[in-house]
Amino acid sequence: MARYRGWVSEVLTPLEDFIDHHVDPRELYADLQEIAEGDSGSVFSAHVVGSVNSGSKDIKRENGSKVVAIKSIPLVPGGSQKLIDLKEEFSLMSRIRHENILSMDGMYVDLSEDCLWIKMELMERSLADMLQLSEEGFMLPEGVIAQFTKDTLHALAYLASIGIAHRDVRSDNLLVNPAGVIKLADFSHAVQWTSKSGAMKQGAVGVVYWQAPEMRHGPYDASKVDVWSLGATCWEMAETDPPFMDEDPRRVPDVWPPLSQPEKYSQSFHEFLSLCSSQPSVRPSANDLLTTSFIQGGCGRPFVQKVLADCKDIEDRIHRRQSVDSQGTIS
Missing domain, CATH: 3.30.200.20 (Phosphorylase Kinase; domain 1)
Structure with a gap:
């Protein structure tokens, strides 16, 4: 050098x-x-x-x-x-x-x-960016939640096939490109395992609101935690905040609270959340979850692109409003 x-x-x-x-x-x-x-x-x-x-x-x-x-x-x-x-x-x-x-x-x-x-690659925005628009009345339709979750499951299934756990799945690390495809980012907490070494790890990483509870209670199977975190992100997509956001981060419960408006979501979505939050010994793999009825109900790319366009329209409206507030006129 x-x-x-x-x-x-x-x-x-x-x-x-x-x-x-x-x-x-x-x-x-x-x-x-x-x-x-x-x-x-x-x-x-x-x-x-x-x-x-x-x-x-x-x-x-x-x-x-x-x-x-x-x-x-x-x-x-x-x-x-x-x-x-x-x-x-x-x-x-x-x-x-x-x-x-x-x-x-x-x-x-x-x-x-x-x-x-x-x-x-230049991405359109993060999932977290989209959810922040809830203050303007924006909500993700269930079909989009399913499509985003399907993309993430494909990523997690691939990682599991080569012995890698991400360990920090959350809305900030899920980015969407202009074609409406979700991509998993930030592998700073990822770990590898082999059939010889096994997947048991120690030490909690990531952000507690999306963190699998077993990470806080001693040795854990790293191959199981990403599914829990994805489930917490699904919960967040429905509620716009992650579970336990109002709790003391030192005393986060091990069971997600019920959705505030459960009637808005299908039985298959509730079942999917239940699978993601099950005990590690029976928690399905990402590959198994790809076959669930909730995932089969994804909306497809064209509708996701329309939702992205809606986000852009909302942001443009916010910027125009801020311009009026700061200058008295629209610049």
């Missing part, structure tokens, strides 16, 4: 096998616009203005019509735990290719601002 000055080279050492050291990312991506901010860095939309020619290091000019997401993580002298965690996450993600899982497609170093850039 000779192209990096002393401390930058040192902090990047854990990730040297994953970084494309031969490319200045600003020759590939331009017109960055911040779209999200997190604890570890910001996410930008960016236009693709160049690509690396296959078999060479030459840059091929692109017209900029394609847009991707770039996560920018600041580098600091001495390094950070986030970079060490990224090594584990990238090592894991190198094994994963699935249409319902958000992949990290490239890693670069932006020397102009001492940042690590991670290229990903």
Whole structure:
């Protein structure tokens, strides 16, 4: 990593096998616009203005019509735990290719601002973003809940087939693209297991409102917890908040409360929630849940795209209202 000055080279050492050291990312991506901010860095939309020619290091000019997401993580002298965690996450993600899982497609170093850039598919929004619009009267129809759940189950079934548990399934980590496809993101808490090592783990991770209760009570079977978390996310899609949101996080119950309007939802949805929240010893796998009648009732992509358009209309209305409130006129 000779192209990096002393401390930058040192902090990047854990990730040297994953970084494309031969490319200045600003020759590939331009017109960055911040779209999200997190604890570890910001996410930008960016236009693709160049690509690396296959078999060479030459840059091929692109017209900029394609847009991707770039996560920018600041580098600091001495390094950070986030970079060490990224090594584990990238090592894991190198094994994963699935249409319902958000992949990290490239890693670069932006020397102009001492940042690590991670290229990903640009997604429309998170499920959590959609649920926040409930204050404007937005609710997810049951058919959309079923379709989103089906996508997530496909991701979880695939992960289980290669011995991986996500351990942080929740609305913030379920992203939807413009085609209406849900993709599971953020594998920072994921773990692997093998038939030899087994799936028993210790230590609770993730966020307590979506956390399987057995994670808080000693050793647990990691292959079972994602189904519980998905069930909690289904409960959240119906209620717009996760279960136990008003409880002391140190004293979260082990059983979900009933839905506030149970009559609005089908018997198959109630049965699905019951299956997800069953004891680990009898809790169905993601693959088993794909055959349930609730999942078979998914609405399909065109209707999901219409719902996404409704979300955009609501957001536009909010922005116009905020403009009036701040300026007295619509700008």
